Amino acid sequence: MPADSLPTRPHVAVVGGGIAGLAAALEVLDAVPGAHVTVLEAGDRFGGKLRLEPVAGHRVDVGAESLLAVRPEAVDLARRAGLEEDDLVTPATTSAQVWSRGALHPLPTGTVMGVPTDPPAARGLLDDAEVARATDEQPWPGERVETDVSVGQYVGHRMGRAVVDRLVEPLLGGVYAGHADRLSLQATVPALWQRAVRGESLRTPPAARPPAPGGSAPRSPFAGIRGGVGRLPGLVEDELRTRGALLRTDAVVRVLERAGERWRLVVGSAAHPATVEADAVVLAVPATPAARLLAELAPLAARSLGQVETASMAVVTLAVRRDGLPDLPGSGFLVPPVDGHGVKAATFSFAKWGWVGALSPEVVHLRASLGRAGEEAALQRDDAELVTLAVAEVGEALGAPLPPVVDHHVQRWGGGLPQYAVGHLGRVAAVRSDLARLPGVEVAGAVYDGVGIPAVIASATRAARAVAEHVTSAAGVAATTIASEGESG
Template sequence: MEGTPAPRHVVVVGGGIAGLAAALYLRRGAAHEIRITVLEGAPGIGGKLHVSEVAGLEVDAGAEAMLARRPEGKELARLAGLDDMLVNPGTTHASILSRGALRPLPAGQVMGVPSDLGALASSRVLSPAGLARAALDRVLPPSPATTDVSVAAYVRARVGSEVVDRLIEPLLGGVYAGRSEMLSLQATMPQIAKIARTERSLTRAVADIVAAAPKDAGPVFTTLKNGMGSLPEAVAKASGADVRTGVTVRELIRIPGGWRLVTGPNGDEEVVEADAVVLAVPATAASRLLRREVPGAAAELAGIEYASMAIVTLAYARDAFPAPPSGSGYLVPPVERRPVKAATFSTVKWPHLAEADPGVIVIRCSIGRLGEEHVLQRDDADLVATAVAEMAEVTGVAAFPLDTRVTRWGGSLPQYNVGHLDRVARIRAATAIQPGLALCGAAYDGVGIPAVAANARTAAAEILAHLAATDARYVAGAAEDPEV
C-alpha cells in the first residue's frame, strides 16, 4: 500500500541468551513486519547456557538455575513456551567450607552480610575473634558510603575481615568469580549500597531487610526440567529470527539510514546491511566492533575485565557414598586455599535429576577465580583428579566416578569493579547518539538470566522506538509528496 514502510531489517550480533531474547522481544514488540537476523560466531547458540549428557542424564554445563524472585527470567521461559517446564529445587540449604569443615550458611544473611549475630555464632563459620569483631558493628560510629567503594572496603569497616573472607568472598565468587576487594558495592550489592549511604549499623539494617521480605515468596531459584541449556533453542524458535551460526562480525560501519556489517575472513567477506543493530556480545567484542564509529564507548568497554572458570561434572554410583550428600552444595572461601571454589549436589538440589536415575549422584565442581588462571592451565584429566580428590575428602566417596565432564568458560564472567555503573552510563551515553544501535548482555546490568533478559528487552524497545520514529517520518513524507 502506498505510504506503508517497507519491512525493516534488524541484525542482532551474538547468539547467546541476551541476543536471542532481544530477537524475541523485537518480534513481539514490532508494530509492522520486521526481518530479524541473528549472527553468532560460534558453531552453536546459547553462549554459557548449554546442556549435555553425563552418565545418561542431561546436565547443564553452564548456568544451572536462575533467580525465581525476579520475574524476567520466568517470563522469558513463558514466552518461549517453556512455562510448564519450570521446576523448583528440592532444597536450598547450602554450606560454607570454613576453617576446614562444612558449616551451615548462617540464617538471615543477605549476600553474606549477617543480620542475626546469634545465627552467625551458631554456624561457627567465623572464629570467636571474628564473631566479636562483627558484633562491633552495632556500636561503631557511622561510616556512610556516599560514593562507590569496593564491597570489601565497606563491609570490612563495619563487620571485620572474617565476614569478608569467609562469607562475602565465597558468595560473590559464586556469581562473578571475582574479588570483593575490586567489586563495586553499588553494582553487585545494590541493597547493601542503599543502606550504606544512611544507616549507622549494617547488621541492624540488614535485619530490617530480612524482616521486610515476604514470607511466602517461594524458592529463590528455579530451573527447567531439561536444563537451562534448553532455553536458548526455544527462545530462538519463538523469535522467528534467521539464526546463522559460525558467522563472525568483523566490522560495524555507519551508512546512511542504517549499518553495514562485514562478516567472514579476509578475502571471503560478506556484507550484511541493516536498519538497526543490537550488539549482544561480551564487552571485548563490542569494543572491537565500536572502535570505528563509537570510540568513546569502545574505550570504556575495553576496561571491563573478565574472569575464567571451569565446571567439572562428576557422576557417581549412589552406593559409592558412605552417606548420600545432603543440602544443595557448598561454597569455599579463597582463604581456604583450595582449587574448588564451589560444589553443587545436583541430584539433591534438583529432584527431577534424581528421579531420572535414582542410582546416580551428580556433583558439579566449580574451579577458578579471577587471578587464578594458572589453575585452569591444567589439562582436563588433572582438573577431574582435583575435583575427585575434593569429593573424597568432603563427602567420603572412595570410588572413581562413573562419568565425568569438563567444561571451560574462558573469559566468561564480567567483573563489576568499582565505578562500573558510571562506566555503563558513559557507554550508553556514547551509543545513544547513534540511531539504531543498542547494547545488551551480561556486561552491563547483571550477570543472571533475569537481568540479561531485562536489558535485552530494553535494547529491543530502543530499536523499535527508533524504527517507529523513522517509519513515522517516512509516512509523513509520503503524505506530502505522492511520488515518495
C-alpha cells in the same frame, strides 16, 4: 504511489546468539511484528553460557542451572517461548554449606551476600573473637558512603576482615567469580549500598520472602527447568524461527559502520567477507568484541568497555555411583578462597533438582566450579587434572571419598564473567551516553545490568525496545515523507 516507493520492512540485526541476543530478537518481533530480524552468532551454536551436555547418558546443565525467580524476566521468557508450566520447577533444597577451616558449616540464614545480621549465628565459620568483632559494628568514616567502594573495603571496615574472608568471598565467588576487594559495592550488592549511603547498620535483617499461595512457607527465590535451564535458548530459537527470524551461526561480525541512515555489518573472514545492512543493531556480545566493533563509531563507549575485566572458570560435572555415596548436606557448598582450595563451589545437582535425581537409579550427578578472577593459571590444568582435583576436594569436604566416577564433563568458560569493579555503574553510564549519538545501535548482555539470567534478559528487553522505537519512528517519518511527496505531485 509507486509500489517500489513503499517503505520496506525494517531490518534489525542482533549480534550475538546467547540468551541476551535471542531474548532481544524475540522482543523486537513482539514490538514490531512486521520486522525482519537477523541473529548473527560467531560460534557454532546458540545459547551462550546456557548449555546442556550428556553425562553418563543424560543431558544436564554444564552452565547456569537455576534462575532467580524473584525477578520475572527469565520465567516470563520461558513461558513466552512455549515452556509448559509443569516444567518450571523449584529446588528440592537450597540449604547451602560453607567449607571452611576443614569442616562444613551451615550458611547462616538472613544474610545479605554473606553479611550476617546475627553474627553469633555464624559461630564456627567465625571464631569467638571474629564474632565479637562482627557484633561490634564500626561506623564508616563520615558515617555515609558518598562514592563507590569495594565490597571488601566497606564490609571489612565495619564488621571485620573475617566476615569478608569467610562469608562474603564465597558468595561473591559463586556469583561473579571475583574478589571482594575489587568488586563494586554499588553494582554487586545494591541492598548494602543503599544502607551505606544512608549510614545504616549492616545488621538490618533482609525483607522476608513472600509466602507461597495457599500456605505460609516462603517461596524459593530460585527456579529451574525440568530437563535443564540449557533448554531455554532452544525454545527461544524455535520460536524465532517459527516467526520468520533468520538465525546464522559461524557468523563473525568484524566491522560495524554507517551506511547512510542505516548500518552495515561486515560478516565472515577477511578473505570472504559478506555485508549485512540493517536499520538498527543490537550488540549482545561481551565487552571485548563490543569495544572492537564500537572503536571508530563510539570511542568513549569502546574505552569504557575495554576497562571491564573478565574471569574464567570451569564447571566439572561428575556422575558417580549411587552406592556408597556419603551423606551430602543440602544443595552443596561454597569455599572461601582464603583456605587455598582449587574448588570454589560444589552443587549436589541430584539432591537440588528432583528431575536430576530421577535420571538414573545407578548414578547421581553433581558438579564443582573452579576459577576466580586473576586465577587463570589454575585452569591451565588439563581436563583429567581438573576432574581429579574436583573429586579429591569434594570428598575431602564431605569427609569421605566419593564413589567411583562413571562419567564426567569439563566445561570451560573462558572470560565468561564480567567483573563489576569499583566504578562499574559509571562505566556503564558512559557507554550508554556515548551510544546515544548512534541512533539505532544498542547494547545488551551480562556487562551492563547484572550477570544473572533475569538481569541479562532485562538488558536485552531494554535494548530491543529502544531499537524497536527507532525503526518504528524512522518508518513513520519515511511514510509521511512519501505521502507528502505524492500529494505534492
